Amino acid sequence: MFVILEKKRLNPDVLEMKVSAPRVAEFAQPGQFVIVIPDKTGERVPLTICDYDRKAGSVTIVFQVVGLSTRKMARLEKGDAFADFVGPLGKSSELISESPEELSGKNILFIAGGVGAAPIYPQMKWLNSHGKKADLILGARDAGQLILVKELKENANKVFITTNDGSAGTKGFVTGPLNDLLLNRSCHYDRIIAIGPLIMMKSVADLTRSFNVKTIVSLNPLMIDGTGMCGACRVTIGNQTKFTCVDGPEFDGHLVNFEEAMRRQAMYKPEEKEHDHLCNMDLAVEESHSKSLK
Amino acid sequence: MITNKRIPVREQKPEIRRNNFNEVCLGYTKDEAIAEASRCLNCKKPLCITQCPVNINIPDFIQHIKNSEFELAAKSIARASLLPAICGRVCPQETQCEGQCIMGKKNDAIAIGKLERFIGDWSSEHLPTPELPKIQNGHKVAVIGSGPAGLTCAADLSRMGYSVTVFEALHKAGGVLVYGIPEFRLPKDTVVAHEIENIRKMGVKIVTDAVIGKAGSIDELMNKEGYDAVFIASGAGLPKFMNIPGENLNGVLSANEFLTRINLMKAYNDDYDTPVKTGKKVAVVGGGNVAIDSARAALRLGAEVTIVYRRSENELPARKEEVNHAKEEGIQFRFLTNPVAVIGNEKGWVKSLKCIQMKLGEPDASGRRRPVEIPGSEFLMDEDTVIMALGTSPNPLISSTTPGLEVNKHGCINTLEDNGLTSREGVFAAGDAVTGSATVILAMGAARKSAVAIDHYIRTKYNEQTHEDK
Structure with missing residues (x-):
């Protein structure tokens, strides 16, 4: 049983859950992901690992409530359990294979967009615990959507915050401060790690390409098994087809075919919408019921 | 008479x-x-x-x-x-x-x-359900994969008195019996689940959601968790694609994905959340049992289905009974036809499959006559879904995380034929992980030989009588 040990709402749409999963916790590394099945009729939902505690045997996941499955997950409370919790899957971050000496001489910049902050966090935490603080650009739609700000700041060197509406930090997109750093301040970075919506990662990769800065992105496409079996998660890297679940989820951002990735991401959109519509109706009915009971 | x-x-x-x-x-x-x-x-x-x-x-x-x-x-x-x-x-x-x-x-x-x-x-x-073996010999064996080979070896070893744990990567036990072969050929609850339950009652522990190679390696199982031997029965789960233009268009999928959505995730049943997009016109590429299964599943979801196979009907590797069933149900076959490209519409979805006509030439390594392209014979088939059923190869998750485990150029684990012993001491393998995709019965037969060999290996190691000697 994969019991939910803690549940926290990070913002109206984003939840954090600490789940008891000793086998996953024992082997998890930054950059890897898990597959969660909410209940016995549920889908296999891939989610990045935000944190893990080997001693406690727990893994922390952060997810945005966007469809049927994440809504089901959101309804579970502390003490409830997920039907299944599989992992760790995918390759660990390239960073953690490097020696402290190699890392100490490097300038690293992380760029997190929205819930992309969740998979960024374990990497920055790992680096900090190995004596390396990296810079961070943290972007979100508005101030209320920013997550894990305190946790990330504790593990970061310089932090730049952007929001689309300017309600926190600089107004605009993450590419604003990025362009400023690379062009105006002539900052040298050996590596940039960008995780967020596909369109954000694409914009970052397009910008860093002209500065010739190695840029790593982490993809989260549709997938079923997460072990290389179905091929639903295939992406084109350079001119090769790769499976995100076993070859990734991290890839060289300058080689990813983002147009194809975005198109494939939308493959089941009409079905998801239909579910969403039904669920919204369910929720409305539930809410009016609970109101009438009060 | x-x-x-x-x-x-x-x-x-x-x-x-x-x-x-x-x-x-x-x-x-x-x-x-x-x-x-x-x-x-x-x-x-x-x-x-x-x-x-x-x-x-x-x-x-x-x-x-x-x-x-x-x-x-x-x-x-x-x-x-x-x-x-x-x-x-x-x-x-x-x-x-x-x-x-x-x-x-x-x-x-x-x-x-x-x-x-x-x-x-x-x-x-x-018949009454099987009972727990009376004598436990105190030795532990880990089995990786709960398909036909894994279940068979686990049951045999359990009967010999071993404490057996099966590690399954998916959330349900059964391997290809559960994710691959459809309900209309092999009922999941009445047949497969029943057999697995019997094996559990014999004392075999089955741990689902355990991806060996990721959540622990074979070395960790043997050195840290105290397993005396490991039996690899991880099957051949990696789908092949054709590497033709347009293969990553929306609407092109592997038979593994299509069948996993339907069989394991029960996408055909409205009570389950996993969706499956079948489309109205489906082309299934390949001629094996998996191709026939995919075609018949797509048909049941309301599609008009054509099987595209590069050789002629005589060379179809699928079972005759299943081919006949498929024909009776209205599946169309296009023999001596091979896809060369998938063509998409402006939104990136499959619009048609571009194929070329083939003819049979000289026999190839498999003894079957090699299909040869007829130049200039390209034509288009209007489709909105293309399912690639071209065979599968073993998943490298195990071999890539087990130092010293030898595999051949196809990724199949090298073993001694009569006992399944790999290049690693105490590590045995059988089934599709060794042969590449084959049949349930071949996997089962090889697994039984491995069970005897594992017994022999452990008894020799501890200077005990083997099960056979008794």
């Missing part, structure tokens, strides 16, 4: 079954089974046994059926095979036991598969 004709087996009618996922073949009744068994000549030198990968004493169990001794028939099969209800349904009997049946030379071969299935089903209804 012995009749020349086989007792026909009851089936769902094509026009009914093409709209549901229930089992097509309904199996023999008691009387039908006895009548069919009575056709067996009980040959002095039965060729059927020689063609069975696990050498079931076929005439013996058939004679028991003829005499209405079903329990004795069950015991007879059990000496050689653990899963008669499954093998009776999915074995390619026409090329194995039934292929050599003397009756088949001039008339209909005995329906050995249907009789085996009858006994398998009779057993699960009438």
Whole structure:
């Protein structure tokens, strides 16, 4: 049983859950992901690992409530359990294979967009615990959507915050401060790690390409098994087809075919919408019921 | 008098079954089974046994059926095979036991598969569930994968007194029996789940959601968790693609993805959340059982389906019975046809499949005549979904995380044929992980040999008598 040990709402749409999963916790590394099945009729939902505690045997996941499955997950409370919790899957971050000496001489910049902050966090935490603080650009739609700000700041060197509406930090997109750093301040970075919506990662990769800065992105496409079996998660890297679940989820951002990735991401959109519509109706009915009971 | 004709087996009618996922073949009744068994000549030198990968004493169990001794028939099969209800349904009997049946030379071969299935089903209804082995020898064996090979080896070792744990990467046990073969050919609850439950009752622990290679390696199982031996039965789960232009368009998917959505995730059932997009016109590329399964599943979801195969009908590797079933249900076949590109519409979805006509040339390494392109014969087929059923290869998750484990150029694990011993001490392997995608019965046969070899290895290591010596 994969019991939910803690549940926290990070913002109206984003939840954090600490789940008891000793086998996953024992082997998890930054950059890897898990597959969660909410209940016995549920889908296999891939989610990045935000944190893990080997001693406690727990893994922390952060997810945005966007469809049927994440809504089901959101309804579970502390003490409830997920039907299944599989992992760790995918390759660990390239960073953690490097020696402290190699890392100490490097300038690293992380760029997190929205819930992309969740998979960024374990990497920055790992680096900090190995004596390396990296810079961070943290972007979100508005101030209320920013997550894990305190946790990330504790593990970061310089932090730049952007929001689309300017309600926190600089107004605009993450590419604003990025362009400023690379062009105006002539900052040298050996590596940039960008995780967020596909369109954000694409914009970052397009910008860093002209500065010739190695840029790593982490993809989260549709997938079923997460072990290389179905091929639903295939992406084109350079001119090769790769499976995100076993070859990734991290890839060289300058080689990813983002147009194809975005198109494939939308493959089941009409079905998801239909579910969403039904669920919204369910929720409305539930809410009016609970109101009438009060 | 012995009749020349086989007792026909009851089936769902094509026009009914093409709209549901229930089992097509309904199996023999008691009387039908006895009548069919009575056709067996009980040959002095039965060729059927020689063609069975696990050498079931076929005439013996058939004679028991003829005499209405079903329990004795069950015991007879059990000496050689653990899963008669499954093998009776999915074995390619026409090329194995039934292929050599003397009756088949001039008339209909005995329906050995249907009789085996009858006994398998009779057993699960009438025989008590297996009990825990009386003596535990204190040794631990880890089995990776809960498909046919893993379950068989686990059951055999458990009976010998070993403490066996099976690690399964997916959330349900059964491997290809659960994610690959559809409900209409192999019922999941009444047949597969029942057999797995029996194996659990024999004392085998099955841990689902455990991806060995990611959540711990074989070395960790042996050195940290105290397993004396490891049996790799991780199958051949990696789908192949053609590497033709347009293969990553929306609407092109592997048969593995399509069948996993339907079989494992039950996308055909509205009570389950996983969706499956089938489209109205589906092309399935390939000619094996997986291609036929995909085509028939797509048909049941309302699509018009064409199987595209590069060789001719004679070379189809799929079981004849399944090909006939598919034809009865209305699946179209385009033989000597090979895709060269997938063409998309402006939104990036499949619009058509560009194919080329083939002709048969000289025999290739497989002994079959090699298909050769006919220049200039390209044409378009209007489709909105293309399912690639081109075969599978072993998943590298295990081999890439087990130093010293030798694999061949196809990623198949190298083993000694008669016992499954790999290049690593204490590590054995069998089934599709060794052979590449093959059949349930071959995996089962090899797994049983490995179980004996594992017993021998552990007893020798601890200076104990082997199970066979006793």
